[in-house]
Amino acid sequence: MSPATTIPSTAPDAPPRSRRTLTLVAVLLAVFVVPMSISGTAVALPDIGADTHAGLAPLQWVVNAFNVAFACFTLVWGSVADVVGRVKAFAAGVALYAAGSLASAVAGDALLLDAARALTGIGGAAIFSCGAAILSTVFEGPSRARAFALFGTVAGVGVAVGPSLAGALVQGLGWRWVFAAHAVALLLVLPVVPAIARAVPVHGGGGRIDVPGSALFVVAMVLLTTAIVQGSQWGWGSPGVLGLLAAALAALAVFVAVERRSAHPMLDLGVLRERRFLGLCLVPVAASFGFVTLLTYLPSYLTAVTGRDAGTAGLLMLLLTAPVLVCPMVAARLVGRGIRPLTLIGLSLVCLVLGDLALTLLSPSAGVLVLAAPMLVTGAGMGLSAGLVDGQALALVDPAKAGMAAGFLNTLRLGSEAVAVAVYGSALATVLGRRVSDGIGDGIGGGGYPGAGNAARVAEQAAGGDLAGAAALSGATDRTGFAGFLTRAYDSAFHSVLWGLVAVGLVLAVVIAALLRGGRDTEGVVGASR
Structure with missing residues (x-):
C-alpha cells in the first residue's frame, strides 16, 4: 500500500x-x-x-x-x-x-x-x-x-x-x-x-519556534527579491545586485546548515x-x-x-x-x-x-x-x-x-x-530602457525626436504604465509623436x-x-x- x-x-x-x-x-x-x-x-x-x-x-x-x-x-x-x-x-x-x-x-x-x-x-x-x-x-x-x-x-x-x-x-x-x-x-x-x-x-504539536531559521529565511528572501527588483535600475552586473545575490545565497546556505542541526526545525x-x-x-x-x-x-x-x-x-x-x-x-x-x-x-x-x-x-x-x-x-x-x-x-x-x-x-x-x-x-x-535609449539617441534630440532626453527616467516611468507622464518627462518637442513611439516600444x-x-x-x-x-x-x- x-x-x-x-x-x-x-x-x-x-x-x-x-x-x-x-x-x-x-x-x-x-x-x-x-x-x-x-x-x-x-x-x-x-x-x-x-x-x-x-x-x-x-x-x-x-x-x-x-x-x-x-x-x-x-x-x-x-x-x-x-x-x-x-x-x-x-x-x-x-x-x-x-x-x-x-x-x-x-x-x-x-x-x-x-x-x-x-x-x-x-x-x-x-x-x-x-x-x-x-x-x-x-x-x-x-x-x-x-x-x-x-x-x-x-x-x-x-x-x-x-x-x-x-x-x-x-x-x-x-x-x-x-x-x-x-x-x-x-x-x-x-x-x-x-x-x-x-x-x-x-x-x-509542542516544541519550540525556530527563531534563527525563520530569521535567516526571511533575510534570504528579502535579499533575493531586492536584487531582482533593483536589477533594471542598478544593472544586472552591478556590485550592488551581485552583492545582494551573493548575500542571499550565503543566507540560504546558513539556513540549511542551521535547519540540519535544529531539534525543532522550521523546515524538515x-x-x-x-x-x-x-x-x-x-x-x-x-x-x-x-x-x-x-x-x-x-x-x-x-x-x-x-x-x-x-x-x-x-x-x-x-x-x-x-x-x-x-x-x-x-x-x-x-x-x-x-x-x-x-x-x-x-x-x-x-x-x-x-x-x-x-x-x-x-x-x-x-x-x-x-x-x-x-x-x-x-x-x-x-x-x-x-x-x-x-x-x-x-x-x-x-x-x-x-x-x-x-x-x-x-x-x-x-x-x-x-x-x-x-x-x-x-x-x-x-x-x-534599451528601446527608449535607441529611440532618443544620446539624450540631445537624437533618434528623430527633437528635444527628447532623460532616457533612463523616461523608461522607468513608462515601465510603470504611465506613458503620458514619460512623454512629458522626456522634453520631446513633438510630445504626441513621442508618446506613440513609447507605445510601440512598450x-x-x-x-x-x-x-x-x-x-x-x-x-x-x-x-x-x-x-x-x-x-x-x-x-x-x-x-x-x-
Whole structure:
C-alpha cells in the first residue's frame, strides 16, 4: 500500500459535521480576500503612481512587498501553527491582514504604502498556510478533496473579482478604497474566528519556534527579491545586485546548515526527499510565471498600449480570471469520475504554456475576441491545478507536519510569485530602457525626436504604465509623436518578455513531469483524493 493511502486519521475523534462546516466557512471567507488583494492591486498601480508620484521601483514594491512578506512568512507561520495551534495562528493572520489593509488605505506616500502592504502579506501568509493546514487536519478522504476544491474555487473567485472590483473602486471612489474594502471584509471574518477556535480541537504539536531559521529565511528572501527588483535600475552586473545575490545565497546556505542541526526545525528537510511532493510544489511556481505575472502587468498593457481605461481593463481581466473561478470544481468533479488528478495537473501546465504563447499575438489594436482565447486558456491553466495540487501534496505528508508542509507549498507559491513579478518587471524595464535609449539617441534630440532626453527616467516611468507622464518627462518637442513611439516600444518590450515566460513554462513542465513520473507511486496520491 502506498504512503498516501496509509495516512492515519487526522484526529482521534473527528469533529462533528457542523463544526467541520463552520471551520470550512471561516477559512474560505478569509482565503477569499487574499487573492482578491493580489489581483486587484495591479489595476490600481497607475493611479497610485500618479497620486504619489512614485517611480517604477516603489510601485513594484506595492505588489512585491506583499508577495515577499507572504513568501517569507508562509513557511514561518506553518511551523508556528504546528507549535502553538493552527486556529490561533490563523486568527492572528486575519487580524494582521485587516490592520495592514487599513494602513494601506490611509498611507500618505509610496514607502508607507509598501510597509503597510508588507504587514498585510504577513497576515496573508498565516491565512493561507494555517487555513490549508486546518482543512487537511479536519477533513480526510473524499471530504478532503471537496474541501480543497472549494479552497481553490474560493481563491479563484477572489482572483476573478479582484481586477473588476478594483477597477470600479478606482474609478468611483479612488485607489485607497481598494485596500479599505479588503479591511472591511476581514473585519467581518474576525468575529467568527473565536467561535471556531472553541468548536475545533486545538492542534499544537509542542516544541519550540525556530527563531534563527525563520530569521535567516526571511533575510534570504528579502535579499533575493531586492536584487531582482533593483536589477533594471542598478544593472544586472552591478556590485550592488551581485552583492545582494551573493548575500542571499550565503543566507540560504546558513539556513540549511542551521535547519540540519535544529531539534525543532522550521523546515524538515526530509520532506523534500519525497520527489512527488517536491514536483507538486513546483506546479504553483509554473503558475506564478505563466499566470501571476500577467495578472500583475497585463492591466498596464491594456491601459498604456491599447488605450483602455482602468475600469475597462479590469473587466477584460475577467477573461483571465474567470477560469480560475470555474476550473477547480470542474477538476474535482472530473477526479470523482475517475480522471487521474495528475492528468489534470499536466493539462494545466500545457494550458499555461499555450496561453502565454498565444498572447504573443496581441497588438495595440487587439479586440476583445483576440484577447479572449489566450486569456481564457491561460486562466484555465491556473484554475485546473488550484486547490487540487494542495490536496495531492499534503496527502503525501504526515498529518503532524501538515502545517510545515502547507507552509512550504505556499512559500514556493508566493515566493515564486514575488520572484516572477520582480523578474518580469525588471526584464520589462531593462528591455524597454534599451528601446527608449535607441529611440532618443544620446539624450540631445537624437533618434528623430527633437528635444527628447532623460532616457533612463523616461523608461522607468513608462515601465510603470504611465506613458503620458514619460512623454512629458522626456522634453520631446513633438510630445504626441513621442508618446506613440513609447507605445510601440512598450508593446515590443512586452512581447519580448512574454517569450521568456513561455521558455520558463516549458522548462518547469519538463522538470515537474520528471519528478512526478512513477505509475504506482502516483496512483497512491490519486487514491487519497477520491
